[in-house]
Amino acid sequence: MVLAAQKTAQHTTVGGVEVAAAMVRWAYRSPAPQAVEASQLSDQIMATTASPSFKDLEGSTKANPNSSGGVVADGVPFYLSTISGVWYVESASADKVTASIGSAFVVDGALSPNLRSVSTFTLVWSDNGWRIESGEFKRTTQEVFAIGTPFSGGC
Structure with a gap:
């Protein structure tokens, strides 16, 4: 999904x-991405200017198998969707x-009306399309959902 978006995304x-x-959508889910998938993706999506620790998707998925930050209990399947996102x-x-990016949690197959997440990414253009340089939690969900533009479609 990430590589398909990278391939088709315009400059x-x-x-x-x-x-x-x-x-x-790829990073925040449970079960967490497999180590081999994370390693392969890191090589193709992370910018050369990204910090070594940020580039280590394999290590971060192993160290943090519940990427919800405690919003969803351990072992409960979830993912993030941009269907109602901004x-x-x-x-x-x-x-x-x-x-x-503001997104909504889908927990056990059901889109939550009130569980939301926000992540901020910096991307740089390269010969291979957009690559991710850094990520942070810059704003609250309330801020981004108040000022954000709704996605016209979502996954």
């Missing part, structure tokens, strides 16, 4: 947002986009 701000949203561009230039 535009919206293209960067599309890749950031795909990364959110996006907000924090900053953008020709080759760099920082975007906050």
Whole structure:
């Protein structure tokens, strides 16, 4: 999913947002991504300028098998969806986009009406499309859902 988004995303701000949203959907789920999948993705999606610890998707998925931050109990299947989500561009230039992605939890197959998450990613343009340079929790869910643009479709 992330690599497909990277492959089709255009060299535009919206293209960067599309890749950031795909990364959110891939990273925040349980069961967590398998180590081999995380390692392969890291090689293709992380920017060369990303810190070594940030690039280590395999290590972070092993160390943090419940990426919900305690919102969802350990062992309960979940993922994030942008169906009712929003996006907000924090900053953008020709080759760099920082975007906050607001998404909703899907817990045990049901889209939650009130459990939300926000992640902010900085992406840089490369010969291989948009690559992720860094990530953070910059804003609250309330902020991003108040100022964000709704996704026109979602996964």
